[in-house]
Amino acid sequence: MMKPVLGIETSCDETAAAVVDGDGRILAEAVLSQLGEHAPFGGVVPEIAARTHLRHLSEQVRHTMAAAGIGFTDLGGVAATSGPGLIGGLIVGCQFGKGVAIASHIPFVAVNHLEAHALTARLPGLVKGGAPFPYLLFLLSGGHSQCIAVTGIGQHVRLGGTVDDAAGEAFDKVAKLLGLDWPGGPALEKIASEGDPTSHPFPRPMARRPGCDLSFSGLKTAVAQTVLRIGPELTREQRADVAASFQQAVVEVLADRARHAMDMMQGRFPRANLLVVAGGVASNAAVRAGLADAAMSRGFRLVAPPVRLCSDNAVMVAWTGVERLRRGWSDSLDVNARPRWPLDILEAVAG
Template sequence: MDHKGAAGQAEPLVLGIETSCDECAVAVVAGRPGAARILADVVWSQIDLHEAYGGVVPEIAARAHGETIDKVAAEALDQAGVDLGALDAVAATAGPGLLGGLLVGATFGKAVARAAGLPFVAVNHLEAHVLTPRLTDGVAFPYCVALLSGGHAQFVAVIGPGDYRRLGGTIDDAAGEAFDKTAKLLGLAYPGGPAVERAARSGDPKRFDFPTPLARREGCDLSFAGLKTAVRLAAERAAPLTETDVADICASFQDAVARLLTLKAARALEAFAAEAGTAPTALVVAGGVAANGVLRAALAGVAERAGTAFVAPPLRLCTDNGAMIAYAAIERRAAGSADGIETRVRSRWPLDGAAAPLIGAGKRGAKA
């Protein structure tokens, strides 16, 4: 099957594999930087496997990836209507993430690439998230990203492929982690983010006066550990909790996160011009937490007040997926800077390698 663009020219065709956490995802993407199409996007979720534990169990996740990756890849190729011979490259997440899952996806991708005689591209999971708005909306460089997920919370100036500058980030917990732990504390379902958002819809966001950590500190850095503690203390004081109590706590917690992100995102837009030498083309929200409607609305308001475009990818492309991995490979190959088959997986792989660690570093390197 011949895949051609609007000008009738053959388009690069990439198979993308994502296994950094609890989603086993494979996609096929065709196109060029800023103008690509998703031909297939298959995601096999492990929610049922981890629900009883209230969080992702790395060993279970890795085993499940190993049992399903070949089936998911076959389904993606089938949906796209292509075989391995039609591909131009194979890409897989090489970090950051859970080592077991990363090993499964990267090893499978390398094996497929070798068997088919194709180039292999090792993709940074965070880079894939921040490049997603170029896949979905064709956003032009440079732009500002609020990258919010279960493991990450940072503001990034996206100057171009491979050129990312951290404007600020969390000094402790990530936004998604705070949502998940709040849900677990309140006895809500897993995954915690959507459960907290659902409960908050019927709650009073003003009942509990939760703090916005680091609000008075200059800059764009974030903190969520103190907010988690405030939620725990409020829940203990209100025990035994009624459904109304839970809803009000969730609404107040979500409101505090939105207020903090509103303040810090406005500062990030101010810092962007100093870092990039120009105004951003857009404020983008990316990562799993970007699926939260309240937080999206808060960040959209920041962009509107700043006179900047606001972009939020479709919900299915905010959470982990193979399409973003394939597209990141398209960008990196076009820029001539692809990490190849010798690249090892790594649990830590910061986007901005020149930035000082916010939390710390060890044998595995700086935290992202």
């Protein structure tokens, strides 16, 4: 039986650790949010994020290992997010993971953050009947919006993606235009529930076009022009209407792009019938509902992980470590953290 794997996640502004056993059971998990450190600046400050990871990671790991009830020598490996992300935080987590591997004489796995999101659906018990390859991943976060065919561990085909802003980035920027608290996505979703989604006829960029590329900069500009036209002192009702109309536009665009992506997926992989949505934007209830309808229209099942596993977490990192170590794959200790690490190049590494 495979021993448990320690996962470490420090790619942005969450300091996270988790222990997952070879059967996919989560023995312990912990996430330390840095919202308090970054809120005064209205966004993540990379230097502050790195220093906060450095200050808290060792204690976070000790706490998680204690909660799991095991020692470092009981581990079968340690997996750390090594890219893509903010380079300072990646270095902290990657180097810490290497230190654990050296001290405990266990393998080290350098995890691609995007692949970790992609493989979350394969956690045992998350999807009824499991999540066999191939399946379609719709990754929606603050830094990434991509449609990816996941055909195996380390094997991914990019079908399309954003040509400008990511979906989460658009949510945050519009929230800032409306004077909402940071992080913008949850704040905008909350106030949108009070508004009329038909009050502002915002554009649906890229809708009905061939392929599954996305664009949000034009939509963001339309919102900015609307806010400017209304004036500097928006009432709560006006903010709610703008937020609801923007969110509805995003939902419709994502649903349209997902339908196109599913058509592309079945054209390449006729047996595929699973749509997995992951990333922070997958926590949005309206987005989930819109994608569920889109999936049903194409005969796909929609899988959206529990909210806590949509945003950055170490469970997905540990599980990716399990998946790779099962195949005998690990990384040398001279591997570098990478701020940019496209999924497309993983196949060559895995092969």
